[in-house]
Every structure is written in C-alpha cells, then in structure tokens.
Amino acid sequence: MSAPLPLAVPSRPPGLLDTPADDFRDWLAERNQPPMRAAQIRKQLFANRAESFDAMTDLPLALRGELAASFSPFSTRVEKHLKAGDDTHKLVLRLADDRMIECVLIQDEGRATACVSTQVGCGMGCVFCASGINGVVRNLTVGEILEQLLRLRNLTRREDDGGRPDLPTRLSHIVVMGMGEPLANLDNLLEALEVAGDPKGLGIGARHVTISTVGLPAKIKRLAEAGKQYSLAVSLHAPNDALRTRIVPTNDKTGIRAILEAADEFFDKTGRQVTYEYVVLGGLNDRADHARELARLLTGRKAHVNLIPWNDVDGLPYRRPKDGDLTNFIDTLRRSGVSVKVRKRKGSEIDAACGQLRRQAEAAATGVAPAGSA
Template identity: 65%
Template sequence: MKRAWLDQSDESLRAWFAERGEKPMRIRQVRQWLFQQRAESFAGMTDLPQKLREQLDAEFTIFGSVIDRHMIATDGTQKLVLRWQDGRRIECVMIPEGERRTACISTQVGCAMGCVFCASGLNGVERNLTRGEILEELIRIRNVTAPGERLTNVVVMGMGEPMANLDNLLAALDTAGRKDGLDLGARHVTISTVGLPVKMRRLAEHGKAYHLAVSLHAPNDELRSQIVPTNQHTGIEPILAAADAYFEQTGRQVTYEYVVLGGINDQPIHATQLANLLRGRKAYVNLIPFNAVEGLPYRDPKPRDLRHLIDTLRSAGVAVNIRKRKGADIDAACGQLRRKVEAEAQANAAQATADARAALATN
C-alpha cells in the first residue's frame, strides 16, 4: 500500500530523496505544488524529473481519501464527505462569508463525547484522524474555493473532540501555518472542545494563540451532565478555571458555545444562571439555535425565549451573538450528511445482495 505523503516527516522525506540522489529542495517543490498550486497528482509537477515523478507516484499517495459527496448550498457553503482507504467517512465544510473563506474540519471519525443533540456521536467514535488526514481536509476544502482564493480561517468544530486528538491536530495546524504551507496564522484558527481541562491547559502551553471555544450548552452541572455526558467526569468549574487560565496565558478571549434546545436550556432560570456563571469573565457567548437532526427529539427555541436569553446576558455585561445558520439545504450541521451517505451506501449494498440472491434463485 502506498504511503500518505502528508503524513511523512521532513526527516523521512529528506532520507527518501537522498537515497535517490536528490536534494532536499525537492521537498519544497512538492509542497509548493500541493499547498500553492493545488496539484492533486505527482504527474503534473512539471519542474520535477519524469523519473522522480514516477518514483513518487509508485510509493506515495497525495490524497488518501475519495470524495463520496460534494454538495453546494444556495448560500455558497460547500460540504464534502470524504471516504478514507479503510472505508470510514468524515465531513468537512467550506463556509464563505464576505471575503472570508472558513474551513470547518473534523479530527475524528465519529465522536465519543455523546452530546445528545449531535449527529456526529450517534454511533460513537471509530478512530482518530492522522496528522496527514487533517491536513488533507484543509487542502480539499481549499481546492473547492475559486481560483486565486485562499482559506482565511479554520474552525475545528467538525466531527470528533479535538482535545482527544490534540497531538495530530497541533501537528497538522503547525504545518498548515507555515509560509510554505497554507499560511494560516494561529489567530485565524478556532479550536472547539466540550471541556477537557488538562488538554485545555496543555493547549495554552503550546505557545500559539489559537482561539478557544468551549461547548458549554448548560449553566449548571445537573443539566449539563444530561446534555454533555462527559461533564459527569469534569464539572463546569474545572472547565471554567482551565478557560480562565487559557485567557491569562494567551490573551485570547474564550468563546462559549451554547446550543439552544427549546424548552430544555433556554428558560429564564437558565438565562439567569448562565449570566451569573460568566459575569466578570472575559467571555463571548455564541448562541446556536438547535438545528433539527432526524431521529432526535429536540426542537428549535421559541423566539421569545431566545430573546430573553440574549437580553439577560447582555444586561450582565456578557457579549453575545447568534450564530448564523449556514448550508441548511445541504445538511451542513455536523454529522448529518455523513449519516445520510452511509445509510445510502448500506441500502445500496443490501439491494445488491438481494439482487444477486434473486439472480442465483432464477438460475
């Protein structure tokens, strides 16, 4: 099986080229084709010798995935379902907003956090994505933008819990941030987490000022443990303490994501508790009205409840925003399209099996 180019270290690549009598500059040339010129095969890298291109193609693969589905919403949002060589699938999204082109990427196949409203974790977690697979998402998403456009922002809010795959994520972001990579500055990258305090503190020590978003979703431990089961092992206070430490060490304001579930976490008592929880903190609340997921029993919040939540937070001096819904007509909420594609694949396989059996029976 061919090796994934994007998963190779510079050291291993230098050794590979040296064995073939080639200089390390060849690494830079290949990187330029991948990151700047959108090459999707070695064959088109015309400033490399023909024999070298053939050797590269024989041993490496640029992309380890196949695009199973590419959908474009009426608002310009584009969503890809990528299928890896082991048959597993993930989602990634390109979100246009004015001059911004934001990639929303995944870090795991599935998710183990079990948030009750999220389609990504309905079947649990299957595995971590590798450094190269995370990089491949970014390149795939960049490649669906118009010629001459570049990714301006990254949000790590796709499938999986980023802090549970932190080593591979940081390695991928370090490569993407290089001038000869995608030139993505740390201040244009947001990493989301349900709140793993030890990993949050480790991220603060990484030395790069990534933006941190904590998926809070409830203002008290009892309710949060119902919505985010992992809260039973952490609790809100240690998460807030780690977020405060992140702000103190990096100077980056922490965003608190809050999916608003109608009648569950959007009542006046919840608004008051949330305001009291965040009052005095350098915090920004991103309210996300629930996006209906087939098979889940939750509903959108009522406009008056959402308005009361906003007013209560603002009266406490807490900055708040309502996230715009993007790509609704292509199932852009995390995990939805992947589940649909996998259900279709299973149905097609079952039908093919039934057809084969019917053909054998008639013979």
C-alpha cells in the same frame, strides 16, 4: 449504539502528508533525486493546489510515475461534495481505511473559513449531535487533518479563474469544530496547525484559528501552555451541572467549575477571550432563568457567548427554540452585561451540521439505515 463499521484494508499507497520527512528524503535519495524535490512537491501541494502527481509538471515525468506508484498525494477521497446557494461547500471524505469524515468551507464577507474534523466519530456523547451517535472510532492523523484544509482551500476561487470577485482566493480562518473532540487528539492537531500556520504551508495566523472543546480541563491547560494565540471555544450548552450532564454526559467526570477554571487559566496565559458555545434546544435549555444562571456563571470573566439554535437531525428528539424564546434568552443575557451573538445558519440545505451527511453517506455505502433514524 451500533457496532462500528468493519475496517477495510487500505487499497492505495500511503498519503504523502503522513510520510515522515526523513523517510521521504531517503526515498528520493535512493532514486538519485536531489533533496530540493521535497520542497518542490510540498510547494505543489500547498501553493499550487496540485491534487495529483501528474499535475506537478515541474517534476520529471519518470519521477511523477514513481511517486504515483509509492504514494498518494492525498490519502482521502471525496465521497460526496455538496454546495449551497450561499457558497458553503461540504465534503464527505473517505479515508484510506474506508471510514468517513466531514469538513466544511464557509465563505462569508470576504472570509473563507475551513471547519475541520479531528476524529472519526466522537466519544463525548452530546445528546443532540449526529457526529457521536456511533461513538468514536479513532483519531485522525496529522496528514488527514491537513488534507481537509487543502481540499477546502482548493475550493476557493483561483485569482485567474474569472469567477465571482467577491469570493476569497485563499483560506483565512480555521475552526476546529467538525467531527470529534479536538483536545482528545491534541498532539496531532497542534502539529497540523503548525504546518497550516507556516508561511510555506497555508500561512494562516494563530489568531485566525479557533479550537472548540466540550471541556477537558487538563487538555485546556496543555493548550494554554503551547504558547500559541489560538482562540478557545468551550461547548457549554447548560448553566448548571445537572442540566449539562443530561446534555453532555462526560460532564459528570469534570463539572462546570473545573472547566471554567481551566478556561480562566487559558485566558490568563494567552490573553485570548474565551467563547462559550451554547446550542439552544427548544424547551430544554432555552428559558430566561437558564440565561440568568448562565450570566451569573460568566460575570467577571472576559467571555463571549455564541448561541447556536439547534439544527434538526433525523432520529433525535429535539427541536429548534421558538423565535420568541430565543429573543428572550438573548435579551436576558444582554441585560446582564454578557456579550452574545447568534451564529448564522450556513449551508442548511446541504446538511452542514456536523455528522449528518457522513451518516447518510455511510448508510448509502453499507445499505444500513443510520442509527437512531426513524
């Protein structure tokens, strides 16, 4: 494992979204500004798509200057922005400490889905994943999570821009499947989602939010107790402990049984069907007997399987499954009565799989080849 990149001292004012509301109201009061200014600025960020204080033209000019001297509307900066032919966008964002994260906007069939990260890197160690090659550095703040949502929302079509009428004009869904283990940063994530769901935020209902986890039983139970109608996706990737521990090393501390029991509790408390994510690795977990074993695990459970044929990552020794093997795997599950779907590949020409573009950007910034590259 490569050593973490050195932390840089933030070179810009703190982000507005990570400034406590009471502190910001005090800041306004010290400048003889009415409390309503806070609501005005919030509306500019969440409803009017403002990304600078200069764009907030309903504020006095002098106040805009003072805001710019004391705060950043966004603490992140866009390091790289790629757009695919299918209207998928991928951003690499540089944080205030010069770390980098990724987020993706997927536009399909009238939906606009934001896929966001919750950590810099990841500590779960899944062997096929580019996000965790250098381990985890830190959790993202509430503001850093929200900024991903706002930046992606700002890439959707404006109602008055005369663009393609079939593209959505707002975010409709959130999937927390980017870099990091979301449940390892559960408190910050839940606070960010609370803001995203507020009608004065982004107005995205809980049923349109999916949280993915490698399977942390205690945190799954905490999520269930939050009383929200979020969807849960468990990254299973194998039908038995021996194989899963090879693919997901943290499985040796939990085991599939405990994960399934926690997922069952989530379903019992929320009534929300659990999705089991399964990255299909050619020659490793894609045989028909794996499918039969997976079906036995899920028998009697209100569950859905989302198969994800692996996307190639430079430096990792895995391959996509053969078409025939994938078809046989799907047919075996369906014959066993398991609900299954194969995830569409979106944004493949822009390295939309988690972690790939961020590694390239970090290598370009430091002049050091990505860890694990050939």
